[in-house]
Amino acid sequence: MRKVIADHVVEDIHYPVEGNYIIRLKSHVNIPPVKPGNFAQLLINNSPDVFLRRPFSILNVDYKKRIISFYVKIIGKGTGQLGKYKKGDKVNAIYPLGNSFSIPGLGNKALLVGGGSGIAPFILLAKELRKNNIRTTFLLGGKSKKNILLTEEFEKYGEVLFTTEDGSLGEKGLITDHSIFQSAHFDFDKIYTCGPEPMMKTIGKIARQRSINCEVSLENKMACGFGACLCCVTETVEGNKRVCMEGPVFNVNFLKWQI
Amino acid sequence: MADMNVKIHNLEFKNPVTTASGTFGFGVEFEDFIDLNLLGGIFVKGLTLKNREGNPYPRMAETASGMLNVVGLQNKGVDYFIENIYPVIKNYDTHIIANINGSTIEEYIGVAEKLNDLEKIPAIELNISCPNVKQGGMLFGTSCRSAIAVTDAIRKVYKKTLIVKLSPNVTDIAEIAKAVEGAGADAVSLINTLLGMAVNAETRRPLLSTVTGGLSGPAVKPVALRMVWQVYNAIKIPVFGIGGIMNATDAIEFILAGATAVQIGTANFIDPQVSIKIINGIEEYMNHHNIKSVKDLIGALEI
Structure with missing residues (x-):
């Protein structure tokens, strides 16, 4: 590329x-x-x-x-x-x-969990998932209804669930507390998450407990963005890797997150 | 046509513009953006004897007109370089210069010996100025005695052009330059980064994982220019000028202050095409001022 x-x-x-x-x-x-x-x-x-x-x-x-x-x-x-x-x-x-999200096999079900501006890469991802016939559910969270953007856009691609901290849209509370995670029908094959790191870690933990393949997108500080400065590294099971080249998308099990 | 050739020791450079170690990867990272064959030379990412993971994140903090870094020489070791990277980059039509590092003199020797026989590596840059490692690095470059010891040891085992990269974190850089000249260096390069730090007032925490780190970018340029000028006046071997060069005018200023060639560093992060723009800019300057050879500009500062 x-x-x-x-x-x-x-x-x-x-x-x-x-x-x-x-x-x-x-x-x-x-x-x-x-x-x-x-x-x-x-x-x-x-x-x-x-x-x-x-x-x-x-x-x-x-x-x-x-x-x-x-x-x-x-x-x-x-x-x-x-x-x-x-x-x-x-x-x-x-x-x-950077790299990109991997697309699961035909007929799989994907959950996209985004907090705040973390929804940014989900439009292109949703388009790609549709092309591959993946049934997609979005779980979007924010402080209040007005902070949750692009909902009409996401509704074109699948079911959209919400959490807000003030309860003005969807369930009240944190995105990681949404009832979908307790649902008996929680049968996703893949979870993608992007947003604040504590949120991604919690989602990663849920995915790991249920043995669901989970990809996170990191936002480390970087100088160049194309692999030269080595400033944006994250610790992985294979040593330090550049978020700008080997990432920003990582499988949660590849990261050395204590979750 | 302006003559852009310069000579460092016995090496002819097609132009005085090279890229600084640690800011240009192994060159390949820039292939989408520029024709690497147009460069005077490429100083590749610092090599050590064994794999090094470097320092923990965060490794970088932006500062006024510059940045701090604490990468800490992350690299896969000299053997990995020889087996996997050298075969890819050896056919570039530019000088590939290896930057070597160690925690002990023995480690430096180990790296230098392995590079001796690489046909397309005509020179090494002995880094005795990295501020971001706990052992070795800058410690070798901040006293004349240790600078002489490591330069002398490498001179004995390395047959080709030996460039020594100097630290600005010293009282008198000209003294260190004279010391390494006496110990057999063929050229010096300066400056490496200046030791600095950054603090977040809200969290009361440092912005770098190791608290202190190396400052680079235009913020250090006046210090670098002063040091190049002092060193140029103190030694006979050629000088690579480094420090906050963002454009051709900056590069010409370094050449006027005594640099035979320059290394472009932090600017590569902001504009991956900047090195080529600087080559073209120097040529335009020479044509505009009717200067036939860039050699006529070296140390041509009028006082």
Whole structure:
């Protein structure tokens, strides 16, 4: 898979809820094939404050219109500055980076568990799962109803379940406490999870207890994103591995998580 | 046409732009972005005698105009390099230079001896300046006595071009440079990273797993330039200038201060094509100023 580095311009940016935005970038060259789980390194403005690129999961791609989009939660200076970009502003991007989610066999059932901006890679994953005839259930969690985004999009691909901390949508509580995990019909062959690490660890533990194949997507800090700096490593059963190359997607049993 | 050739010891470089060890992997990581054959040289990721896992995560913290790292020489060892990586990269039409490390002089010797017979590795860079390992590394580069001891030991076993990479974490870098010159180094490269640290005020915790780490990027450039100039004036062997070079102008500044060639480091992370842009930029500068050979710029600082 060949990586490209190319200037893009902001097509549009909108805030479905305060502190979270979807930014769409238009490329002047053809967008290479992007797989679910791949990420991009965006050069925000290379100022003294935001010196390095920032990695973002790829939300969606329109190959025909050459548009690539990202769902960003503002967590610091980089995500804050990018959130102020306007239509026509230039953003240099490198992608596709990293590995991708693996797709189970025909007729399998998959559960996608996403918290907060962790849902970002799930649109491309849902498309790929549908292509392979995988029955897909989404379990999405957040603080409140307004923090759970893209639900109509996910509903196109399967059943969608919710948890919110204030009970404004779906079950009240943490995503990891959803009743589906206690259900007698919990018969998934594969679980994918992306979001805060404590959530992924709990989901990973549930999957391990039930011997279900589980893949997690990590978000370690990185400098380059293409395998050179060795800053983003995570401990695995085979030693330190780069999240940007051997990841960001790992089978939970490959990681040295104490769960 | 501007003449971009420079000479380090008995090695001709097609241009003065090389990539710094630890910032360029083994070159292959950049194949999608640039034609590696255009580079003056590639300093590959630091090698040790045995596999090293490096330091725990987090290994990196962004700072104002720079970054701190504590990778800690993660690599699979020199034998793995010779068997698996060297065959892949040996046909690049550029100088592949191995960066070697050790916790003891014996380990350095072990690595150097194994690299002696690799036809397409014309030089080694003896790293006596890594700040991110508990034993060896920078400890060898911060006193004249230990710098001489390790340089002398490697000089005795290594037949080809020997470059010694110096630490800026010293009182007088020119003294160390003179010491390694006396011990048989053919060139020096400087600076390695400056020891630094970063703190999260909210959590009261350090941002790096090992608390302190190596600072690189434009934040260190003025210090690096000063040290290159001091070393250039103190020794006769050539200097590789390193430290926060982001563009051709930065590279030219280092050459004017006395560097025969430069190494591009942290900038590779931000723009994987930057090394080629710097080569082109130096050429444009020379054409614009009607300079026939880049050699005429080395140490041409007017005071």
